Amino acid sequence: MHRDVKDIAKQMRVDIIEMLAAAGSGHPGGSLSACDILAVLYFEKMNVDPSNPEDPDRDRLVLAKGHAAPALYAALAEKGFFPRKDLITLRKSSSYLQGHPNMNIIPGVDMSTGSLGQGLSVANGMALAGRLDARDYYVYCVMGDGEIQEGQVWEAAMSAAHYGLDHLIAFVDHNHLQIDGNNDEVMTVNPIEDKFRAFGWHVLTIDGHDYDAISDAVETAKATKGKPTLIVAETVKGKGVSFMENQVGWHGVAPNAEQAEKALAELRA
């Protein structure tokens, strides 16, 4: 069942490297760590249709960690929301593919993000709207682990539990690294699970690169009623490219031509 998703995720990683190399700037580490989560969501879980992108009943995804835009764009292109050939225009002044997601000009993007910490609140709003309209869609929110240092995340964590938003499924892409170093050196975020549980959430921890585990966790979340679910996805920053894995230096630096070639050779092997 997951063979397709595996191939898609592989292609997404190739796309990520190619578009970042072409752009000359951007965030490979966090794009590669979130890649498998987005692949499972867009290709196995989410009810979205490129021919009807504004369908009010569609599932939504808020990429709260907006700097992982290349991973989102790779998924959306693969899904058919826009042509794959456009991917290499990322970050160019003539392109609609902005450095961070822009819902107004990029087909398939449900929310503009970039300023960390706001996405979970937005996802809550989408889930509240779904409840008001008696629609059955799910709202996914993918946060970074450094991102949860933002106080607003905890305001939103309180709200989601207060309103019992069981159609909200949030992920923390727990790759343990942020720009200035290891999370727990910069500002301790652990134990993430205990914190969200204390806020009233249903919490799961999984291997964020295991397609079955991601898929099963989403199903468990959907079966959980009356409270929101947080899936802490243990991931590797830079996953799939040996010299980028667990290297904080690859948070926000694009590969040069030579590095990109090496990365692509590994990914295609």
Next chain:
Amino acid sequence: MNSATREAFGKALAKVGATNPDIVSLDADLSCTTKSAIFAKAFPDRFFNMGIAEADLMATAAGLATCGKIPFASTFAVFATCRALDQIRNSICYPMLNVKVVGTHAGPSCGEDGGSHQAVEDIAIMRSLPHMVVVVPADDVEAEKVVAAAAEYIGPMYLRFARLASPTVHDEDYDFDLFRGEVMRDGNGVAIIACGMMVPRALDAAEQLAAEGINARVVNMHTIKPIDEDLVEACARECGKIVTIEEASYVGGLGSAVCEVVAERCPVPVKRIGMPDIFGKSGPGAELLDEFGLSAEHIIEVVKSF
């Protein structure tokens, strides 16, 4: 009549909410005093108290707006525009979402709570955000019409309301146009361009000036962004000098907006009355307005000074 614009906001929101099921209200534990509680009581399922969490308030409203709701997110003006500025910028204005940011207790007329609670910079801040419309109604009648217009207009909007009751200067059948300023008294000796509860004070000043042979035009510039540029230019061309007055800092607000238009389209002398780059302080709101020069007497003095 003669009630606070925040009171009119709460009643008007409940009124438009009765006919438009997409309208939702969010507040940050101040619904009793912003008066969104009037809506909450009428439509409890469409009201969301977000607790004392203004950032969450604004971004949750944004999420609701992406799904076709028309959220009115209310709290004190100072918290809405300062504490939640990043959320208003990045989650509301940048994606052009249909959220109405409602700031109450704006300006020194907020009174006894003091300078920490009296927004003086909100108009300037909101005016600087791309896509944001900024509206400051003159009285309760206009406040009701502003809420109705906000529900119809698609896009981000900042609505500024006051705590203090102020005189009603409009008839109920007043024909409100969101993007056109209102000439409330004609004249060509000087133009007094005002907003909010400074409008009745401008009318008082004009009355007194008339007794002294100075014919002042009084303009209610309820919408500060986009400002009615043609009307500002007409004031400059036909009156030759302009006095602006607002219950906010004179840095970046109505006065600045008027100066920008005047400088580009018809340069004439302009004097700005507002909070002179200072914060407010505790005291009865009405007294503070006078103390800070936000009065008919000060308008008259300034008109005669140039």
